[in-house]
Amino acid sequence: MGLSIAATPRHLAAIVSGKATLKKVVNLKAVKAGVNGPYTFSVEGMDPNTREIFLVRAGSKVTALEGTCRHKGCPIAWVAGDKKFECPCHGSQYSMTGKVVQGPATADLYKHAVTVTAGQVWVMTTRAAK
Secondary structure (H helix, E strand, C coil): CCCCCCHHHHHHHHHHHHCEEEEEEEEECCCCCEEEEEEECCCCCCCCEEEEEEEECCCCEEEEEEECCCCCCCCCCCECCCCCCCCCCCEEEECCCEEEEECCCCCCCCEECCEECCEEEEECCCCCCC
16 A cells, blocks of 8 residues: 655654654554554653554544543543543543544644554654644
8 A cells, every 4th residue: 555644844854853753653454444542652742641642544544643631631542332532531522533522621632643654654753733
C-alpha cells in the first residue's frame, strides 16, 4: 500500500531542531478499519498522564488521537458498543474522530501527525497544529 501522510512544515522544523521526534507505533497491516489501540506513547514535554494514543483508520487515512481527556487529563477508553471514547472520571465522551460530543470537556482530543513509511506507522511526539 502506498499510503504516506506527510508531517506539516512546523513538525518537520521541530524534528530538525531536535524538539520532536517520530515514534514507530505499529505495522500498518495491524491497523484495521476503525479504532485501534491504545498504544503506549509519550508526548514531548506534556503531563505524564499522556501515556497512550489510539490510531483511527478510515480507508487509507490513519489519524492518531491522544488517549487523554481534555477536561481533567484522565485516561479515556474506546467503548466499541457505543462507538465513542469515554472518560471514566467525569463522563466526557468523544466521537471516533476525537470531537467532543458530551461534556464536561469542551475541547476535542489532541491529534498527532502520522506518517506511514515502509509499512510502519510513525507518529509525531508533539501535538498537531489546529
